[in-house]
Amino acid sequence: MPFSSLGLSKALIEVIAEQNYAQPYPIQLEAIPAILKGKDLLGIARTGSGKTAGYVLPILEMLQHQEPTKNRYIKTLVLVPSRELAVQVGEVFQLFASRIPRKVKIRAVFGGVSVNPQMMQMIGTDILVATPGRLLDLVSSNAVKLSKVNTLVVDEADKMLNLGFKEEMNSIFTLLPAERQNLLFSATLSNEVITIKELLLKDPGIIRIDEEDTYIEHIRQVGYYIENERKGPLLRYLIKKENMQQVLVFVSSIKRADNVVNKLYINGIDAEALHSERSQGGRTTALKNFKSGKLRVSTSKFSIR
Ligand code: AMP
Numbered sequence: 099m100p101f102s103s104l105g106l107s108k109a110l111i112e113v114i115a116e117q118n119y120a121q122p123y124p125i126q127l128e129a130i131p132a133i134l135k136g137k138d139l140l141g142i143a144r145t146g147s148g149k150t151a152g153y154v155l156p157i158l159e160m161l162q163h164q165e166p167t168k169n170r171y172i173k174t175l176v177l178v179p180s181r182e183l184a185v186q187v188g189e190v191f192q193l194f195a196s197r198i199p200r201k202v203k204i205r206a207v208f209g210g211v212s213v214n215p216q217m218m219q220m221i222g223t224d225i226l227v228a229t230p231g232r233l234l235d236l237v238s239s240n241a242v243k244l245s246k247v248n249t250l251v252v253d254e255a256d257k258m259l260n261l262g263f264k265e266e267m268n269s270i271f272t273l274l275p276a277e278r279q280n281l282l283f284s285a286t287l288s289n290e291v292i293t294i295k296e297l298l299l300k301d302p303g304i305i306r307i308d309e310e311d312t313y314i315e316h317i318r319q320v321g322y323y324i325e326n327e328r329k330g331p332l333l334r335y336l337i338k339k340e341n342m343q344q345v346l347v348f349v350s351s352i353k354r355a356d357n358v359v360n361k362l363y364i365n366g367i368d369a370e371a372l373h374s375e376r377s378q379g380g381r382t383t384a385l386k387n388f389k390s391g392k393l394r395v396s397t398s399k400f401s402i403r
Pocket of ligand 1: 118119120121122123126144145146147148149150151
């Protein structure tokens with residue numbers, strides 16, 4: 099079934115075509131019509147499944163039929179676990195909203211940067227993408243009001259719980275009106291995610307996208323079983339031999355992320371670490387350079403709790 103049969107208007111279909119999305123991904127096929135019907139939804143899907151466009155498109159469709167926001171009462175709230183995801187989701191909203199005839203104000207807020215500029219931007223915001231802690235800061239300074247939210251999205255719920263945001267999330271839920279649409283996305287269905295599901299969702303549609311159905315193409319997975327002291331030399335050898343141009347290295351700690359960067363650097367390979375002990379500005383620039391191909395290697399702590 100093509101995107102044009104899913105109930106999306108011309109302004110959205112045009113951007114989808116510009117992005118060369120030939121067909122809806124499975125999660126989009128199910129999620130878009132269900133969300134447009136006003137249903138609550140539980141999506142068990144990983145990054146790579148296309149889940150972001152799966153909720154961004156119907157939310158923008160519904161928003162076109164609502165009055166623009168003029169005050170601090172936001173309509174759509176998207177909770178995400180990290181600054182990086184907040185920026186990314188904000189960008190997907192901006193992209194797909196670009197041809198909508200009425201102005202849609204979208205803002206992404208997260209901690210680690212000054213709160214004042216974010217406070218000033220809240221008036222007239224239709225869609226707010228936020229990490230939980232910073233959202234509560236903005237609520238407590240009256241910069242934003244949540245009592246008229248009509249659509250709540252919780253993205254990467256399992257990660258949010260792993261990062262210890264449970265209390266903040268519960269505080270946020272108590273500030274929302276009873277009548278609203280709830281969309282919950284998680285890569286896994288842990289007991290804690292089930293608790294949130296029970297708390298938030300009323301008679302939800304449930305979509306489960308298995309790993310094989312996700313469209314992460316062109317990925318070849320290879321494992322090397324070697325001693326610790328040979329890991330660094332092997333990494334450098336592979337980067338050079340295979341002429342790898344964009345390499346993301348996950349390591350077990352912040353210290354290791356810095357060590358790997360230093361070793362690569364000494365060996366003439368351009369690398370930077372992405373971790374929480376760096377300033378937000380440093381992280382943003384490193385990520386931007388990595389995405390654009392200016393920076394060859396980025397190292398990051400892989401956190402499982
Ligand atoms: P997500 O799982 O939302 O992070 O999306 C993963 C990637 O898939 C993003 O780079 C999207 O731009 C891309 N994508 C999403 N939907 C489609 C589609 N229907 N066709 C092609 N690419 C898509």
